[in-house]
Amino acid sequence: MTPRKVPVTAIAAPRRRASAASPPARLTDLHAALAAWFAREARDLPWRAADRTPWGVLVSEIMLQQTPVVRVLPVWEEWMRRWPHPSDLAAEPAGEAVRAWGRLGYPRRALRLHAAAAVITREHDGELPTIEEGLLALPGVGTYTAAAVAAFAFGGRATVVDTNIRRVHARLVGGEALPAPSLTAAEQRRAAALLPEDRAESVVWNAAAMELGALVCTARSPRCSECPVAADCAWLAAGEPPPTYTPRGQAWHGTDRQVRGAIMAVLRAAEHGVPRALLDDSALATVSDSAADGVGPAVARLKALQAGPEQRERALAGLLADGLAVEADGVLRLP
């Protein structure tokens, strides 16, 4: 690998390609049309700004996993203000990351981001790996995030495949309403085949396809009248056929997962932990509004779930096993 530094500049529409062995004109047109749309319509997100850092991009990508942009924005801002460099986060207890994570959901992501910061600090001299292979080795970084960071932080040519891009490809090229329930090898090959050869163009293509999926080619009620590539869309050409399967909902009500979430809220609210006995039936029953330390509302929420003691026990055991909670002397706290 060439150990050169890749300048971090704003993701912008690329210059015209130097035509060598060029792809079919159709694909080139598609690339150009989407790039033009992206240059015009892309949201002004802080992790896309010219002053962004690779660390900031990684933080954004982890936070954005299964989580809407609007919810991530304020947490990302505060996170970067407090921990501008991986070593800043690595110097803190993991619990601080979990608390700062707030209500973004999937708090194990905060734990893994903290662990990733430790690996970056300890094994990479505080600098992020610049290619997918190195990024993949970091906790919490899978195929999508590795490709996204390689592309958006380092300007690399990587095949980025997220839920937006899968949906855009399924419609635009595949002629289907929705992609398969899980990522297939055929989809990955298709995404690789669609990627511009030119490195800078590939970055824009990846970002633009994601943005199109987020703003226009949405899962429900796509805004096809605003779509810059509607004329090329196989799904529109096919008469907008309906999905061939019905997505199965994510179970939530009454699940252990819901109880985990409520217990996590209690732990986040308690600066110095809570007695394990607080989660017992008798203690929960009397807690009501004895909210001297701010845990009251969170405890009330937990109580409202009316989970049985065995379910609370099971949920707590899961949190302890995952390292999201620790217990010492009968007191539960963040790690």
Place this chain on the structure above:
DNA sequence: AATACGTGGCG
């Protein structure tokens, strides 16, 4: 390969 894992807004 299927499943577990949070949260809150929207149609």
Place this chain on the structure above:
DNA sequence: TCGCCAAGTAT
């Protein structure tokens, strides 16, 4: 109201 959905990962 309620199910769907949001820049997935790890096991």
